Amino acid sequence: MTNDQCPIKTMIKTVNLSKVYRTDEVETTALNNVDIDIKQGEFVSVMGPSGCGKSTLLNVLGMIDSPSSGDYFFNEQEVGKLAERKRSDVRKHNLGFVFQSFNLIDELTVYENVELPMLYTKVPANERKKRVEELLEGMNIMHRKNHFPQQLSGGQQQRVAVARAVVNKPKLILADEPTGNLDSSNGDEVMKILADLNATGTTILMVTHSQYCAEFGNRIIRMLDGQVVAENVVKRYL
Numbered sequence: 001m002t003n004d005q006c007p008i009k010t011m012i013k014t015v016n017l018s019k020v021y022r023t024d025e026v027e028t029t030a031l032n033n034v035d036i037d038i039k040q041g042e043f044v045s046v047m048g049p050s051g052c053g054k055s056t057l058l059n060v061l062g063m064i065d066s067p068s069s070g071d072y073f074f075n076e077q078e079v080g081k082l083a084e085r086k087r088s089d090v091r092k093h094n095l096g097f098v099f100q101s102f103n104l105i106d107e108l109t110v111y112e113n114v115e116l117p118m119l120y121t122k123v124p125a126n127e128r129k130k131r132v133e134e135l136l137e138g139m140n141i142m143h144r145k146n147h148f149p150q151q152l153s154g155g156q157q158q159r160v161a162v163a164r165a166v167v168n169k170p171k172l173i174l175a176d177e178p179t180g181n182l183d184s185s186n187g188d189e190v191m192k193i194l195a196d197l198n199a200t201g202t203t204i205l206m207v208t209h210s211q212y213c214a215e216f217g218n219r220i221i222r223m224l225d226g227q228v229v230a231e232n233v234v235k236r237y238l
Contacts, residue, residue, distance in 0.1 A: 010076070011172060011203050012038040012061060017070035017080070019056050019226075030056040032226040033070065038205060040171075043198040045214035046207045048223035054207040055176055057223070061205065062095055062174045063087040075171070092120050096165030098194075100177035102157045104149040104164075110136070111145040114163045121168055135163040139193065155186030162193055166202070173197065175206040179213055191216045 019031040030053050038044050046054050059065040060072065063079060066087070072080030079090055096117075097103075104113050111132055118128045136142040139159045149157055158178065165173055175194065179187030187210075195216050198204050206217065214220050215234050222230040 009040045010037060011040045011042075011074065012036065012205070013071075013073040014061075015071040015073075017057075017060065017072055018068050019053075019060060019065070020068045029226050031060065031067070034226070034228055036221060036228060038203065040203055041198075041201055042219060043195070043204045043217040044206070045217040045220045046205065046223060047209070047211070047214055047220055050209075052223045053226040054223055056226075058174050058176050058205070058207050062097060063091045092117070093168070094171045096168065096170035096173045098158075098161055098165045098173060098175040098178045100180035102149070102154075102161045102181075104157060104160060106149055109146050109148055110141065110152070110160050113149070113160055114167055117164060117168045123168075131167050132163075135167055139163055153186070154182050155189060158182060158186065158190050159193070162190065162197075166197060170202070172203045172205065175204065177207055177209065179208070179210065187213070 014034055014036050017031055017034040018029065021028045021030060034053075034057065046057065048054050056065070060067050060080070063082075067080045070080070071078055074090065074094070079087060082090070105116070108116065114132045114135060115128050118131065123131070133142065136145055139162065141156060141159050141163070144152060144156060149160070152160065162178075173194070178194070179190055182190065191213055194204055194206070204217070206213070208214050218234055220232050220234060221228055
C-alpha cells in the first residue's frame with residue numbers, strides 16, 4: 001500500500017459515552033450514549049442549544065473530565081478510564097485549548113502566557129523563545145509581547161490564547177465558543193487563524209452557537225438533550 005492509499009487515522013472515537021452528574025437530590029444526564037468519530041485532520045463543529053451537552057462533551061474529550069460510562073479512544077488508545085495523572089500527561093502532549101473567556105493569566109505578559117505550556121513539557125529555553133516569537137509574529141501581536149492581558153483588546157487576547165494553544169504543536173485543538181466574546185471583525189480573524197491551522201493538518205473540534213462559524217469546518221455535529229441528533233457535511237467542501 002502506498003502512502004497515498006493509507007487510510008485516514010481516527011483521532012477521536014466514542015462509544016456509548018455518557019456523563020451523569022449526581023448530588024444528594026438531583027441526577028442530571030449531560031451526555032447520553034454519544035457515538036462520534038473524528039478523523040485526523042478534520043475540522044468539526046458542534047452545535048446545539050444551551051444546556052445540550054456541548055461543553056461537557058468538550059471537557060470529556062479534552063480529558064478535563066472523565067465519562068460516567070462508555071468508551072473514549074484518542075489515537076486508538078482508551079483514555080476515558082485513565083487515572084488523572086495519566087490523562088494529564090496525554091492532554092499536555094497532544095491537546096490545545098481555546099476558550100470563550102480567553103483564560104489568560106493576568107499576572108503574566110503576552111510572551112509568558114504563550115511560553116507557559118512549554119514549561120510543563122520541558123521544552124528547552126532556546127526552542128521556547130523561537131516558537132513564541134514565530135507565533136507572535138505570525139499573529140501580528142509581537143509588538144505587544146511585554147504587555148499584560150488587560151492591556152489588550154478582546155481580539156488581541158484571543159490571538160494570544162490561540163498562540164498559547166498551538167505553541168506545543170498539539171495534534172488536536174478544542175475550541176469552546178472561541179468568538180463568543182468578540183465582535184464580528186475580530187471573530188472573523190480568529191476563525192481564519194483556526195482554518196489556517198487546520199489547513200496545515202491540525203485537527204480542530206469547536207463548540208459554537210454560530211452557524212457562520214460552524215461552516216468554517218467541514219462537518220457539523222448537532223446535539224440536543226445530551227445526544228447527537230444529526231450530522232452533516234458542510235456543502236462548500238463537497
